[in-house]
Amino acid sequence: MVDINYIRENREYILNKYAQRGAKADIDAFLRLDDKRRQLLQKTEQLRYEKNTASQNVAAMKRKGDPAEQEIVRLKDVSQSIKKLEKELRQTQQEISDQLLGFPNIPHDSVPAGVSEADNALVRSYKEIPHFDFEPKPHHELGQVLGILDFERAGKISGSRFCLYMGAGALLERALINFMLNTHTTKHGYTEVLTPYMVNADSMRGTGQLPKFEEDLFKIESDGYYLIPTAEVPVTNIYRNEILAEADLPIYYVCYSACFRREAGSYGQDTQGIIRQHQFNKVELVKFSAPEASYNELEKLLSNAEQILKLLDLPYRVVSLCTGDLGFSAAKTYDIEVWLPSQNKYREISSCSNFEDFQARRAKIRYRPKAGGKPVFVHTLNGSGLAVGRTVVAIMENYQQPDGSIVIPDILRAYMGGMEKIV
């Protein structure tokens, strides 16, 4: 959520930034509504003041035994007016907050301007694009031949965009989860958490999935719960409606979770293999930071995620998303893209974002400055560290051998009972 005062005071700047984003937001209509609200509020409070003081008089008169009927009759009118005004005020406020919840975050000034993926800026890349002496196969072919991925039976059990891992495939997925968690907890200073996979609507609103992106979520209609599309939701909401101490910051959490996405509107994309699934595993990094430190924390978080790919020795590049490609809640996002030989291109495997106070404002996550004074909204950040299924894809494709077997990266062997190769 964007600060309403900030909108009031920086109309031009925001119009410009939203234009860069390609966001449709009628700021002027919004500001007119805000004016109306403040007028209503003033009138209401005046009347309430009158009511409160007069009510005390009635109480005093009654105590003394004086007749108060005349005053009571007059107050009846005042009370009616207040109710009318309050109703109008409530409606206006609701309208304002509805609109405000629909406004996207404002891109940071360091974000490159652009309209689409093609305008994203390359930050750096790691490792040469590998050359194969044979035609590299896609992971789903390799997986089916090796008997570690079974899409047909997954379709029978659930439907399309689900997958069934067998044997060494399941073990590889589990090994990666453990490897990632261990690396982030022991080398990068994150605290491990394990959260619910079903959350309420307030949590979804807090991180920005609701109200705008309901169609992307799985909902448990009978109970009003939503399946989390990322651990970002439950982990960020740990501190919803709380005031932290400045000494608590920064907070680093790492969380493994299954993630659930409806993938509405992506029909026909990545229909083969496990690139795009309704359910997938992810290890997520989440940070709560003081505002002045958050961009430095973003760089550190990004390099923590990159470290996983370096340890697995997979080729990747980092891009800074342009204004037009930025997600709704993010002020700045780096994507890490891993090389997939079968597609002959880089594919997203992690997305690392600074949300500044956009989520904190929605979720009311604040801290009290050491120096004293009013509570301040924290900055929230998160990034995949990494998407596990896509890491499996990258390993299978980059470590495949001419005979269709897959060499296990050194660092993972200890997590797989010493296994060196999937044959």
Place this chain on the structure above:
RNA sequence: GGAGGGGUGGCCGAGUGGUUUAAGGCGGCGGUCUUGAAAACCGUUGAGCGAAAGUUCCGUAGGUUCGAAUCCUAUCCCCUCCGCCA
């Protein structure tokens, strides 16, 4: 699923229609005293909106009333017992 009990400030806890403008305690902060500390004593101590006056907030949302923490309705959460259950 059934029966009961309960949600009040950072925490505990009083408050069943009108000086509650939320008592009291703990904790925190400041001070007195002290070589320093503890103890004791004194003071202070929530959030939102507003330039301010002021106003709102007692789980949440409605309602009754001139007036609601207090009464009514709905709803969420927590606890106890019973049933079911990994």
